[in-house]
Amino acid sequence: MRKLNLWIIPAVFFALCCVLNLAGCACSETLERIIKPSLMPLLSLATFTYLLEAAGRRPGALESRSATPPTAWAPPSSGAEGGTSPALRGAGLLMLGQMFGFAGDTMLLGKGFPFFAGGIGLFLIGHICYICLFGGRSWKGLKAWHWAVAMVICCALVACLIGAIGVNGAMLVPMAVYGFVLTLLMFSTLAGALRFGGLTWWMLFAAAVLFTFSDALIAVHNFHPLSPFMRGPVVMATYLAAQTLLAVGGVRLLLSTRPSGKPQDQESRGN
Numbered sequence: 533m534r535k536l537n538l539w540i541i542p543a544v545f546f547a548l549c550c551v552l553n554l555a556g557c558a559c560s561e562t563l564e565r566i567i568k569p570s571l572m573p574l575l576s577l578a579t580f581t582y583l584l585e586a587a588g589r590r591p592g593a594l595e596s597r598s599a600t601p602p603t604a605w606a607p608p609s610s611g612a613e614g615g616t617s618p619a620l621r622g623a624g625l626l627m628l629g630q631m632f633g634f635a636g637d638t639m640l641l642g643k644g645f646p647f648f649a650g651g652i653g654l655f656l657i658g659h660i661c662y663i664c665l666f667g668g669r670s671w672k673g674l675k676a677w678h679w680a681v682a683m684v685i686c687c688a689l690v691a692c693l694i695g696a697i698g699v700n701g702a703m704l705v706p707m708a709v710y711g712f713v714l715t716l717l718m719f720s721t722l723a724g725a726l727r728f729g730g731l732t733w734w735m736l737f738a739a740a741v742l743f744t745f746s747d748a749l750i751a752v753h754n755f756h757p758l759s760p761f762m763r764g765p766v767v768m769a770t771y772l773a774a775q776t777l778l779a780v781g782g783v784r785l786l787l788s789t790r791p792s793g794k795p796q797d798q799e800s801r802g803n
Contacts (some may be wrong), residue, residue, distance in 0.1 A: 539581035546574035550772050557764035564764075565641055568769075572634035572775065576627055579779045583623055583802075586787050619786045625665040628783040632658030648754075652710055659713050662778060663720050666736060670724030671787070686715040693748060698755050707751060714744045732784040739777035748771040749773060 549567050556564030632654050639650035652705040690711040699707045725733035746767050753763045 537585065539578050539585060542578040542581060543572045546571065546578055549574060550681065553772070554765050554768055557768050558761075564768075568641065569634070569638050570760050571639060572630050573774065575775060575779055576630040576634070579783060580623075580627060582783055585784065586783075591802070597676075622665050622668070622782075625661045626779070626786065629658040629661035629665070630775070630779065632661065649706065652706065656710050656713055659717050659743075662782075663713070663717050665782065665784070666717075666724060667720040670720050670727060670733075674723065679725075682719045686712055686719060689715050693751075696747075697752050699751070703754075710747075714740070714747060718744060724774060732781050732788070735777050735782040738776045742770045742774035746774060 549570050553564055553567040553571060556562070636651045636654035636658065639647055639654055641647070642650075649763055690708055693711055694704070694708060718737065721733060721737040721740045725737045749758065749762060749767050749770075752758060757763075
C-alpha cells in the first residue's frame with residue numbers, strides 16, 4: 533500500500549492562499565489582510581510534515597553530519613566532521629525563521645510606525661535564524677581575507693542602497709542594521725553556491741536576493757511612494773517566492789548527506 537504524502541495537503545492550501553493573497557493585493561485589501569496571516573503557518577506545516585515523513589522513510593536522516601569536502605576556498609578536512617550543525621537543530625532554525633516570518637506578517641498588518649518597526653524587527657530575527665542555518669555550512673573553512681572582502685562588500689551594498697533610497701533621520705540606523713543582515717544572508721547562501729555548487733545553494737541564494745528586493749521595495753515606498761502594483765502584488769510575489777525557496781532549499785539541505793545539498797548516492801552517480 534502506497535504511503536500518503538500528508539505534506540501535500542498544507543502545501544496545496546499554501547499555494548491556494550498565495551493566489552488569493554496576490555489577488556487581494558491587486559483588488560481587495562480586505563481579502564489580502566484576511567489571507568496573509570495564514571501563509572507562513574501553512575508553509576511551516578508543510579515543511580515540518582515533509583521533514584517528519586522523510587525521517588520516517590529514512591531513519592536517521594535528521595541526525596547526520598556532513599564532512600566538509602576540499603574546495604578552492606577551503607582545504608581538505610582530513611576526515612574530520614564538518615561545521616554543519618546537527619540536522620535536528622537545523623530543522624529548528626528553519627521552523628523558527630518561518631515562525632518569525634509569520635509574526636512579522638501579522639505585525640505589519642497594523643498601521644503606524646510601531647507596527648512597522650516591530651514587523652521589521654521580527655523579520656530580522658527570522659533572517660538571523662536562516663543565517664545560522666545556512667552559514668553553519670557555507671562559512672566553515674573560510675579564511676580571514678574572505679570575511680574581510682565579504683564584510684566590505686556587505687557594508688558597501690547597504691550604504692549604496694540607503695543612499696539611493698534616501699533613508700535619513702530615526703530610520704537610518706535600524707534600516708542599516710536590517711540591510712546588513714539581509715546582505716549577510718545573501719553572502720551566506722552565495723558562499724555555499726560558490727563552494728559547493730548545486731541547485732540547492734543557488735535556490736537559497738535566489739531566495740535571499742528576492743527577499744532583499746521585496747524589502748527594498750517596502751523601504752523605497754516609505755520614502756518615495758510607489759504605484760499600487762509595485763507596493764502590492766510585486767512585493768508579495770517576491771516575498772512569497774523567497775520564503776518558498778528558503779523552505780524548499782532548507783529541506784533539501786537538511787535531508788542531504790553533503791554540504792552541497794545533494795544526497796550522497798546522487799553525488800556518487802555524478803562522479
